[in-house]
Amino acid sequence: MAGPVLEIRNLTKEVPTGNQEPFVIFKNISLIVKEGEFVSIVGPSGCGKTTLLRVINGLLSPSSGQIYIDGKEQTGAGKDLVMGFVFQGASLLPWRTSVKNVLLGLEGKKNSGEAEEIARFYLSLVGLSGFEHHYPHQLSGGMQQRVNLARALAVDPRILLMDEPFAALDAQTRTFMQLELLRIWSQTKKTVIFITHMISEAILLSDRVIVFSHRPGRVRSEFAVPLARPRSLDIKSDRRFVELENVVWKQIEEEVRAAREGSPI
Ligand SMILES: Nc1ncnc2c1ncn2[C@@H]1O[C@H](COP(=O)(O)OP(=O)(O)OP(=O)(O)O)[C@@H](O)[C@H]1O
Ligand SMILES: [Mg+2]
Secondary structure, eight states: OOOOSEEEEEEEEEEOOSSSSOEEEEEEEEEEEOTTOEEEEEOOTTSSHHHHHHHHTTSSOOSEEEEEETTEEOOSSSOTTTEEEEOSSOOSOTTSOHHHHHHGGGTTTSOHHHHHHHHHHHHHHTTOTTOTTOOGGGSOHHHHHHHHHHHHHHTOOSEEEEESTTTTSOHHHHHHHHHHHHHHHHHHOOEEEEEOSOHHHHHHHOSEEEEEOSSSBOEEEEEEOOOOSSOOGGGGGSHHHHHHHHHHHHHHHHHHHHHHTTSOO
8 A cells, every 4th residue: 555645753843042942833743644635734823834834845944853755754855846835825926927827836847838738727727717817916816826726736746735825815705715625626636734724614625634732833633524525515514514613623722722821812
């Protein structure tokens, strides 16, 4: 049987503070992500989720611990095509059209005709056929995030890292994008690590939800989502969905309270 796509062992990230004690962002995180799995991470603000993704992506190095991708230990270099990264904010270049933004990751890697074909394919996959030559300012927030998603998918990353990609969208657009991501994921079967503050979003999308403690972030618990696919919004009223949402919420509430102990709210 094939091994996991990603394995993290005892990963710790700390930064020096100028005092004796370093600032520990997350501590001893171990995690295994299987091929084609959709895993969400939820946890209190500041517990190190974004930092963890940046370490997995090779943008930052860990203080200790190991990262294995397809069984191969990552030592920092040459990972740029392994991951695709979708952030919360608009990270499109404003002076480039949709197709040119998607082409960014492909430049120098494919010949231009082939690259453009790939870019157009992914734009159509995310529902943006006909918007290839629009500039970011001509697109809604949801459409801009679709371009970001197309750009991340176009490099055919081994793992797609998504850091609160829908947080800046209005509630209706966000719900629509969740359904779109379900559709796109079912078509691409990518391995995804998805960070969100919205528990219902994590459950709707994921095979597994991982709850982090407050900083220094540790894996507090993890839950397999016991809901069949394909999923639609109706699933949110399923008793198992509601129960899981409550359990996860209680844990996060405890973590937020613990983090605030001793400091004014
Ligand atoms: N390079 C750095 N130097 C010092 N502190 C840092 C550095 N990077 C992150 N931090 C701190 O580490 C903690 C975790 O940050 P991070 O952005 O990873 O949290 P997060 O879980 O993504 O939070 P949020 O849910 O608000 O996005 C924060 O207190 C942040 O200020
Ligand atoms: Mg963050």
